[in-house]
Amino acid sequence: MRASTARRDAAARLREAGVASPERDADLLLAHVLDVGLGRLPLVEDLGAAEQEQYDALVARRADREPLQHLTGSAAFRHVELAVGPGVFVPRPETELLAGWAIEQAHLVGRAPVVVDLCTGSGAIARAIADEVPDADVHAVELDEGALAWAERNLAGTGVDLRHGDLASAFDDLLGTVDVVVCNPPYIPLEAWESVAAEARDHDPHLALFSGQDGLDAIRVLERRAAELLRPGGVVGAEHADVQGESAPGVFVATGCWADVADHRDLAGRPRYLTARLAR
Incomplete structure (x- = not known):
């Protein structure tokens, strides 16, 4: 699937679920799956089958209102990165x-x-x-x-x-x-x-x-x-x-x-x- 399509579909699903920041959460989850920074997402054209499956699973959990940081395993706080879950x-x-x-x-x-x-x-x-x-x-x-x-x-x-x-x-x-x-x-x-x-x-x-x-x-x-x-x-x-x-x-x-x-x-x-x- 095209990465842009996957991001758009994920944001729509999160928005429907009542997530406060659906576009950003969709991007952060995809960046997590691909292990890239947010700035590199526009350079990603397609997702492999395994990447798409992992992304869909994380988006579904976020739509169930599981905290984003639990899904990525980390939370930024001032100048440090914390492990959370x-x-x-x-x-x-x-x-x-x-x-x-x-x-x-x-x-x-x-x-x-x-x-x-x-x-x-x-x-x-x-x-x-x-x-x-x-x-x-x-x-x-x-x-x-x-x-x-x-x-x-x-x-x-x-x-x-x-x-x-x-x-x-x-x-x-x-x-x-x-x-x-x-x-x-x-x-x-x-x-x-x-x-x-x-x-x-x-x-x-x-x-x-x-x-x-x-x-x-x-x-x-x-x-x-x-x-x-x-x-x-x-x-x-x-x-x-x-x-x-x-x-x-x-x-x-x-x-x-x-x-x-x-x-x-x-x-x-x-x-x-x-x-x-x-x-x-």
Whole structure:
């Protein structure tokens, strides 16, 4: 079959299935099958029978709303490439903004910074910090054993101290010494189940998605633990849902322990993550 025809048919199938970016996903899957960059796809004229069969199978799985990154086995995050698949939350582009904030704060410390990534998942934020702040002392923790296996793979050889544990009690040995705490916690209210995209609801670990009736349970735990981990003047940053632009920062404001509590928007202008500085 002509490659252009296969791409067009695949995009139409994905569009009918409700995939948000059918043309790009069709191209990325074909590039994966052919093991070429996207820029070389226009140079491909025909697909062999085996290539067509593999492509059709991947397109069918994507039409069933299996995450694209599960099909290709990787996800780009800032300047690194992460291995991902079933059992781990696929890192989203908007989380790169939170990681960028943590990297900037680490650079401002003026010495080798101590950074803790709570709820590390695939290890995306910890890996990015280790990559862009080579002198940082980076620590990461993950509770879910399935996700932990992916984090071990992605953080191997980086020097990151990865542990299996709960954000509520992790790193007792670092209490009062940390410069930057960063976290992409679960933040979806249980009542919002039906509104979650099928790719996340049916394939991402629920431990990484849902956090109580108002979606703020994990953020409340994060606030308490960050206050224990950080040195005075240390900073914390946490992602939240776009409808939590006031309620998530409000968790920090309410305790009186924090200064410079602020919320930040993503590239689409939606509230996306909060930051705060330990005052006491």
